[in-house]
Amino acid sequence: MKRYPLLKMSFTLSLVLIIGLCFIFTSSAFAAPKEVKVGLIYPVSGPLASVGKRCVNGHEYAVKLINEQGGIKSMGGAKIKLIVADSEGKPEIGMSETEKLITRENVAVVMGAWQSAVTFPTTQVAEKYKTPYIVPLAVADAITERGFKYTFRTGMTATINANLAFDIIKWLGEKTGKKAKTVAILNEDSLWGDSTAKTWEKNAGNYGLKVVGKFMYNKAATDLSPTITKMKSLKPDIVLQCAYTTDAILITKQMHEMDFNCMARIPSGGGYADPKFVKAAGKLGENLIVNMIFHPSAKGPGTKVQDTNADYQKSYEGEMDEYVTTAFDATWVLKDALERAASADRKKLRDAISKTNINTNNSPVLEAYDFKFNEKGQVPNPTGVAAQIQNGKMLAIHPDNVAVTKPVYPVPTWKDRGLR
Amino acid sequence: MISSKELNVYYRQVHVLKDISFEIQKGEICSVVGANGAGKSTLINSLSRILPLKSGSISFNGEDISQYPPHRVVELGLIQVPEGRKLFPSLTVLENLELGAYQRRAKEKREDTLREVFSLFPILDKRRAQLAGTLSGGEQQMLALGRGLMSLPRLLMMDEPSLGLAPLIVKQMFNTIKQINVSGVTILLVEQNARKALAISDSGFVIENGKITISGKGSEIAENEHTRKAFLGL
Amino acid sequence: MNWEIFFQALTSGILTGGLFALVAVGLTMILGVLKIINFAHGEFLMLGMYMTYWLCTLFNMDPYLTLIITIPAFFFFGVIIQRWLINPILDAPMEIQILLTLGLFIFLANLAQLLFGPHVRSIETAYTFKILTIGSVNFASTRLIMFIFAIIFTTALYIFLKKTDLGKAIRACSEESYGAMLVGINVKRVYMIAFGIGTACAAAAGSLAMPIYYVNPHIGATFVMTAFVVVVLGGMGNFMGALVGGFIIGLAESFGAVILSASLKQLVTFTIFVLILLLRPTGLFGTKRS
Numbered sequence: 016m017k018r019y020p021l022l023k024m025s026f027t028l029s030l031v032l033i034i035g036l037c038f039i040f041t042s043s044a045f046a047a048p049k050e051v052k053v054g055l056i057y058p059v060s061g062p063l064a065s066v067g068k069r070c071v072n073g074h075e076y077a078v079k080l081i082n083e084q085g086g087i088k089s090m091g092g093a094k095i096k097l098i099v100a101d102s103e104g105k106p107e108i109g110m111s112e113t114e115k116l117i118t119r120e121n122v123a124v125v126m127g128a129w130q131s132a133v134t135f136p137t138t139q140v141a142e143k144y145k146t147p148y149i150v151p152l153a154v155a156d157a158i159t160e161r162g163f164k165y166t167f168r169t170g171m172t173a174t175i176n177a178n179l180a181f182d183i184i185k186w187l188g189e190k191t192g193k194k195a196k197t198v199a200i201l202n203e204d205s206l207w208g209d210s211t212a213k214t215w216e217k218n219a220g221n222y223g224l225k226v227v228g229k230f231m232y233n234k235a236a237t238d239l240s241p242t243i244t245k246m247k248s249l250k251p252d253i254v255l256q257c258a259y260t261t262d263a264i265l266i267t268k269q270m271h272e273m274d275f276n277c278m279a280r281i282p283s284g285g286g287y288a289d290p291k292f293v294k295a296a297g298k299l300g301e302n303l304i305v306n307m308i309f310h311p312s313a314k315g316p317g318t319k320v321q322d323t324n325a326d327y328q329k330s331y332e333g334e335m336d337e338y339v340t341t342a343f344d345a346t347w348v349l350k351d352a353l354e355r356a357a358s359a360d361r362k363k364l365r366d367a368i369s370k371t372n373i374n375t376n377n378s379p380v381l382e383a384y385d386f387k388f389n390e391k392g393q394v395p396n397p398t399g400v401a402a403q404i405q406n407g408k409m410l411a412i413h414p415d416n417v418a419v420t421k422p423v424y425p426v427p428t429w430k431d432r433g434l435r
Numbered sequence: 436m437i438s439s440k441e442l443n444v445y446y447r448q449v450h451v452l453k454d455i456s457f458e459i460q461k462g463e464i465c466s467v468v469g470a471n472g473a474g475k476s477t478l479i480n481s482l483s484r485i486l487p488l489k490s491g492s493i494s495f496n497g498e499d500i501s502q503y504p505p506h507r508v509v510e511l512g513l514i515q516v517p518e519g520r521k522l523f524p525s526l527t528v529l530e531n532l533e534l535g536a537y538q539r540r541a542k543e544k545r546e547d548t549l550r551e552v553f554s555l556f557p558i559l560d561k562r563r564a565q566l567a568g569t570l571s572g573g574e575q576q577m578l579a580l581g582r583g584l585m586s587l588p589r590l591l592m593m594d595e596p597s598l599g600l601a602p603l604i605v606k607q608m609f610n611t612i613k614q615i616n617v618s619g620v621t622i623l624l625v626e627q628n629a630r631k632a633l634a635i636s637d638s639g640f641v642i643e644n645g646k647i648t649i650s651g652k653g654s655e656i657a658e659n660e661h662t663r664k665a666f667l668g669l
Numbered sequence: 670m671n672w673e674i675f676f677q678a679l680t681s682g683i684l685t686g687g688l689f690a691l692v693a694v695g696l697t698m699i700l701g702v703l704k705i706i707n708f709a710h711g712e713f714l715m716l717g718m719y720m721t722y723w724l725c726t727l728f729n730m731d732p733y734l735t736l737i738i739t740i741p742a743f744f745f746f747g748v749i750i751q752r753w754l755i756n757p758i759l760d761a762p763m764e765i766q767i768l769l770t771l772g773l774f775i776f777l778a779n780l781a782q783l784l785f786g787p788h789v790r791s792i793e794t795a796y797t798f799k800i801l802t803i804g805s806v807n808f809a810s811t812r813l814i815m816f817i818f819a820i821i822f823t824t825a826l827y828i829f830l831k832k833t834d835l836g837k838a839i840r841a842c843s844e845e846s847y848g849a850m851l852v853g854i855n856v857k858r859v860y861m862i863a864f865g866i867g868t869a870c871a872a873a874a875g876s877l878a879m880p881i882y883y884v885n886p887h888i889g890a891t892f893v894m895t896a897f898v899v900v901v902l903g904g905m906g907n908f909m910g911a912l913v914g915g916f917i918i919g920l921a922e923s924f925g926a927v928i929l930s931a932s933l934k935q936l937v938t939f940t941i942f943v944l945i946l947l948l949r950p951t952g953l954f955g956t957k958r959s
């Protein structure tokens with residue numbers, strides 16, 4: 016019953032595959048003289064692409080400024096050239112792509128990878144090839160706990176970040192006189208969520224808080240109402256959360272659906288820091304307090320943050336959120352090291368990075384802390400920003416020196432907000 | 436009623452039907468005799484327009500149907516009751532019959548035809564709500580034939596209708612075929628049971644290795660020395 | 670587990686099960702009639718979500734009113750795909766067919782990413798804030814509406830398949846395409862209609878899910894993985910199986926999340942999947958085929 020020649024079938028098939036492949040692979044590799052090749056590894060396709068691309072934007076924007084201002088002066092004005100590899104959000108793909116960046120593209124340094132689960136193995140690849148790897152944002156502690164010589168983190172660890180949540184709770188209590196006593200933890204189950212949740216569980220007692228429940232879910236979940244109901248029966252004062260964007264939206268909608276109320280939900284960055292979340296959650300997101308690494312509403316020294324943010328938005332969609340900013344700052348750290356190393360040699364560059372000492376007030380970096388590395392390759396005292404959604408806008412509320420508004424706390428119930 | 440000229444049919448590279456030309460007159464019963472694998476089913480499927488023709492033409496009631504798709508051939512009244520019945524096992528007996536009258540011409544008279552089929556095979560009436568797959572072999576063959584009749588055949592092609600049936604039922608089957616023929620339906624009959632088939636046939640032909648080797652009146656073929664030896668076991 | 674949680678899990682499971690059933694019914698229809706594993710099914714759902722999203726956003730349409738556009742639009746989309754992509758490879762070996770639908774899956778996901786970007790999008794409608802409460806059980810009105818529509822669509826489809834001539838022809842093709850040809854059914858046309866219906870089911874599920882969930886170019890896979898499990902559970906190509914299987918998986922995930930952890934509910938689903946493959950490969954409602 017062959018009615019169609021094989022040729023026609025294979026033609027149709029090839030057509031579909033070729034068109035499909037065209038969309039998957041978009042690469043660019045045109046060499047130009049006098050440049051420092053820098054590899055980026057981020058999820059720029061797949062469900063996490065929305066965040067991955069913003070990280071890339073942060074690097075790109077910094078590189079644009081650096082190159083416009085004359086490149087690396089100690090290297091005769093060498094330009095930085097970024098080569099973006101796609102981790103697709105998957106550790107194994109991240110590993111092979113990082114290896115390609117190092118061996119085939121011959122990059123001087125790698126930066127990435129946002130997700131801890133991808134950063135963990137990709138830093139290992141870089142260590143193997145003695146290639147410096149700067150981690151702007153990926154919080155699992157273990158990333159800088161392995162005695163690696165080539166891994167540097169310019170941002171938070173999960174422990175520091177987790178404890179910031181407790182600082183915020185304590186600060187809110189002192190500020191309003193309404194002290195929270197119990198917390199529930201709701202986290203997605205990748206390395207980031209898991210490690211953060213474990214830290215919360217371990218350290219809550221130190222801040223006089225009792226953990227009444229700990230719930231994990233997979234970020235591909237389509238219905239979390241049973242979990243939320245179970246959590247509701249435990250009546251926690253505070254819910255600490257780790258979520259990516261899609262699950263953050265689902266949880267927010269379903270907390271409303273299940274009429275789950277508490278004094279405040281304080282998620283740790285992640286999807287909640289995504290402006291798309293604020294937009295997608297709409298009214299349901301109002302008054303949410305997000306424990307973030309950075310937020311462009313924060314006051315900086317002078318008008319540095321506002322000016323940079325405004326200039327950034329001329330070329331890119333969205334604000335300089337924590338993804339953009341941490342990537343941006345990390346790129347300046349790299350620039351500083353390249354100037355001092357005066358070379359793209361990996362070993363020399365590594366030594367220069369380890370001797371970094373940048374004062375935030377007289378450098379283009381936006382985050383309000385100084386950049387230097389301890390012997391583990393970790394910035395010792397990074398600070399964050401807590402922001403609250405007020406009238407549909409994220410505004411910095413904590414710490415006091417960056418705050419632009421007062422907190423609404425405890426957060427009114429759904430009913431009091433007229434949403435039920 | 437139907438005729439073919441120089442039909443050549445292949446399965447991929449295999450040349451199965453070679454220069455088949457024949458003609459069946461209206462009202463006849465015509466038997467096709469041949470060994471297993473000679474190409475009888477292939478011929479029927481070619482006439483039903485399920486298999487592509489390499490060359491040659493088929494004309495039905497004066498209309499060239501060589502390029503028609505299978506469903507148009509059915510609409511014209513060229514109906515096949517296939518080898519192995521090809522019923523819809525998890526549909527009911529009634530649904531199987533109804534589907535027989537799927538084409539417009541047959542659908543208009545569906546209720547009447549259904550009554551006739553039930554009077555021809557009362558057992559199907561009794562089993563109308565039962566799933567076709569749960570019928571006995573004989574009942575399934577009746578259903579296959581009934582489904583064919585529901586299409587209001589002008590020419591009914593039956594591919595080994597007695598295969599696997601008990602002798603008593605085989606006898607009934609041949610009686611039914613004669614009865615259908617008497618009601619005005621031309622019949623093309625492929626049978627393993629060549630002797631019984633030729634006995635009720637007006638004409639017939641023998642296919643060997645995809646070629647027609649002998650053709651003529653039913654009785655002539657039954658008496659032919661070669662066919663007697665090769666197919667009639669005498 | 671107290672009663673409050675039990676009833677909540679029960680309600681959630683049933684409501685979500687309705688959606689799974691609708692997605693799975695479309696998938697099983699294509700599988701049963703065309704004997705093709707349609708990996709692109711989830712992408713039809715995703716595109717259905719986008720269509721509802723854009724109609725709501727640009728024209729301020731009611732999300733449920735968009736169904737009168739999504740259903741016919743995706744029916745024809747399915748017909749076209751069947752006519753130009755699937756038909757030519759129907760007789761081809763299984764690997765080729767799998768490659769084709771996989772290729773289509775990758776193509777559509779990337780096309781959506783190109784057209785709409787990687788961002789998550791979600792809609793806010795008048796229904797969003799209407800929550801129903803029965804005793805201690807809460808559920809969004811959107812979830813109930815989704816469930817009701819899903820049940821209406823699957824029931825209508827069931828009646829169509831059982832009672833109409835075209836429906837019977839579709840079942841006939843799924844059982845015995847050769848026999849169907851011999852009774853004068855235009856089998857290729859039925860294939861187009863079946864693929865169209867399957868596609869429309871997925872897109873309708875997408876439209877119904879849009880007010881509850883969110884859409885991004887990769888949402889399809891999330892739902893369709895579950896739908897595949899449902900189809901295998903119910904028996905490949907079995908309509909009733911897909912319907913009942915949808916509810917079983919909905920409840921299993923719901924109670925799995927409460928009893929074990931939401932992190933493990935996929936584990937519950939896939940454990941069921943593996944058990945079915947081992948113990949009853951034909952599925953709960955499947956019959957042995959020779």
Ligand SMILES: Nc1ncnc2c1ncn2[C@@H]1O[C@H](COP(=O)(O)OP(=O)(O)O)[C@@H](O)[C@H]1O
Nearest residue numbers: 446449451469470471472473474475476477478
């Ligand atoms: N689908 C097929 N593909 C390839 N060869 C086939 C196919 N069907 C039948 N044949 C071959 O064609 C020849 C004729 O088969 P058939 O018409 O079924 O014989 P008969 O009905 O006379 O027993 C046989 O040699 C058979 O092996």
Ligand SMILES: [Mg+2]
Nearest residue numbers: 475476477518
């Ligand atoms: Mg035969």
